[in-house]
Amino acid sequence: MAVEVISEGSTKSDFWDGVRLSMPVVVASAPFALLFGAIAVDNGFSVLEAFLMSALVFGGASQMVGIELFGQHVAPWLIVLSIFAVNFRHVLYSAGLGRRISHWPVIQQALGYFIMTDPQYAVAEARAASGKTVGFVWYLGLGLPVYVFWVVESALGAVFGNLIPDTHALGIDFLLPIYFLGLVMGFRKRPLWLPVVMASAVASTIAYKTVGSPWHVSIGAIAGVLLAVILPPHHSGVGERP
Amino acid sequence: MSTTLWIIIAGAIATYLTRVGGHLVISRFENIHPRVEAGLNAVPAAVLTTLVAPAALSAGPAEWAALVVTALASLRGGLMAMFLAGTAVLILARQFVG
Numbered sequence: 216m217a218v219e220v221i222s223e224g225s226t227k228s229d230f231w232d233g234v235r236l237s238m239p240v241v242v243a244s245a246p247f248a249l250l251f252g253a254i255a256v257d258n259g260f261s262v263l264e265a266f267l268m269s270a271l272v273f274g275g276a277s278q279m280v281g282i283e284l285f286g287q288h289v290a291p292w293l294i295v296l297s298i299f300a301v302n303f304r305h306v307l308y309s310a311g312l313g314r315r316i317s318h319w320p321v322i323q324q325a326l327g328y329f330i331m332t333d334p335q336y337a338v339a340e341a342r343a344a345s346g347k348t349v350g351f352v353w354y355l356g357l358g359l360p361v362y363v364f365w366v367v368e369s370a371l372g373a374v375f376g377n378l379i380p381d382t383h384a385l386g387i388d389f390l391l392p393i394y395f396l397g398l399v400m401g402f403r404k405r406p407l408w409l410p411v412v413m414a415s416a417v418a419s420t421i422a423y424k425t426v427g428s429p430w431h432v433s434i435g436a437i438a439g440v441l442l443a444v445i446l447p448p449h450h451s452g453v454g455e456r457p
Numbered sequence: 458m459s460t461t462l463w464i465i466i467a468g469a470i471a472t473y474l475t476r477v478g479g480h481l482v483i484s485r486f487e488n489i490h491p492r493v494e495a496g497l498n499a500v501p502a503a504v505l506t507t508l509v510a511p512a513a514l515s516a517g518p519a520e521w522a523a524l525v526v527t528a529l530a531s532l533r534g535g536l537m538a539m540f541l542a543g544t545a546v547l548i549l550a551r552q553f554v555g
Contacts, residue, residue, distance in 0.1 A: 243537055264461050271469035280508060281468055291464050299471035303500050309479025328476040386547040389520050392512040393527050393543040395505045400531035400539065402502045411499045412506045419507035420514055432507045439503025444496040 226352050233356025240334045241364045247275050248365045250390060251282070252372020257382055258286030262373040269369035273362060274332065276398055277301040283391050287428055297432055308336035315339060315349040323351045330358035407443050415439035519550035 248269065255265035260282065272278055277298045284294045308331060316327050316339075335358050339349050382388060402408055419435025426434065513524055527543030534542075 243535075246537070246540075260461065264465060267462070268465045268468070271465060272472050274472050276505070277468070277472060280504075281464070283508065285461070285464065291460055291467075294464050295467040295471055297504070298468040299475065300500065300504050302472045302475040303497070305472070305475040306479035306482075307497060309476055309481075311479075313480030324480075325477070328480065329473060331476050384548070384551060386523075386544060386551060389512070389516065389523065389547055390544060392509050392516075392520070393523055393547065394540055395508045396524055396527050397531060397536050397539045397543070399502055399505045399509060400528060401536055402505075403531075405498055405502065407495065407499060408502055411502050415503045415506035416510035420510050423511035423514070428511075431511055432504070435507030435510070436500070436504045439506065440496045440499045443499035443503075444492045446495070 229350055229353040230356035233353040233358075234360055236338055237357045237360040240332075240338075240361050244275060244361065244365060245368055247279075247394070248368035249372035249375070250394075251275065251278050252369040252374070253376030253379065253387060254279070254391065255282050255369075256373045256376035257379075257387055258282050260285070260373070262370060262377070265373035266366065266370040269366045272298065273330065273365065274298075274302050274305075275365075276395075279391055279394060284432070289428070293433070300436060304333075305331065305336075308333075312336055312339060315343045316351075316354070319351050327351065327354055327358075330355075330362050332358075332361065335361070407446065410446070411439040411443055414442040517554060519547060519554040522550050523547035 251269065252262075252265045255268065255278075256262065260268070268278055268281070272281070280301045281294050281298045284297055289297075309328060312327075312331060316324055319327065335354075338357055339354060342353075343349050379385060379387065399412060415435040415438055418438030419431040422434040423431035509524070513520065523543045523546045526546045527539045530539035530542040
């Protein structure tokens with residue numbers, strides 16, 4: 216790679232390079248932002264609260280999980296713990312991204328981690344792998360549109376969610392399990408995926424029938440994770456990055 | 458402040474900790490123990506499964522059909538394709554099964 220000339224022109228084009236790469240993510244996440252807003256209102260959130268959650272948490276799957284548990288009147292600390300658990304994969308991204316952005320000023324790094332999502336990490340990692348520098352301006356161009364659209368569309372979804380008369384006919388009460396199954400299937404290439412899913416499914420179902428909601432979430436999750444920890448490492452293929 | 462607001466703020470802090478924590482903590486270690494890494498790799502599938510399995514069990518034919526189609530669609534398409542396929546089946550099936 217040639218020596219980068221830091222000028223206003225290259226900074227500008229870096230930003231728009233990032234914006235261009237953000238567009239597929241913006242399009243793909245739009246329905247989920249709208250859906251989140253609608254479900255949030257359906258589960259007892261106000262429009263402002265749905266907006267705030269998207270603006271402050273900015274993590275689609277964890278927001279869906281949080282809303283689902285909130286609707287089931289789960290204890291607040293367990294909702295927060297579940298949001299933490301669903302987002303825990305970020306710890307790995309964070310460790311990986313840290314090697315790419317450690318040359319940024321601390322404030323920029325702090326902001327960079329705030330807008331780090333699955334696609335943000337994946338695209339930044341791909342850029343680093345191709346030998347290019349992950350610059351702050353480029354990174355911001357990639358992440359800012361995703362953030363702005365996510366927050367605005369969540370609020371829109373919440374406003375229109377209020378107007379939907381029959382949520383059952385539109386299936387809104389069961390969209391989350393479908394969405395979560397989609398996410399589960401998305402991880403199917405990971406080592407130990409099937410045993411982990413089976414263990415979590417069986418344990419959470421038994422816990423749901425015996426101990427009851429919301430404990431089935433923690434119990435089922437612990438069962439799956441424990442299985443992965445207990446099985447000999449050559450089964451889990453560690454050393455490979457997710 | 459309402460409980461809801463506290464949940465949102467605490468959830469936001471917890472999320473930010475995961476985003477900055479890997480860099481702050483894990484990057485200090487030379488390498489992660491293989492079993493810990495295997496456990497971390499299993500976290501998303503393990504958590505998300507618990508949100509599907511019990512809901513599926515206490516649902517009916519319309520929901521089951523939707524889940525089956527979602528799983529099948531996932532073998533070919535992306536997240537959006539499977540979500541739309543599952544949702545379409547759910548809405549359609551509920552018109553008949555209720």
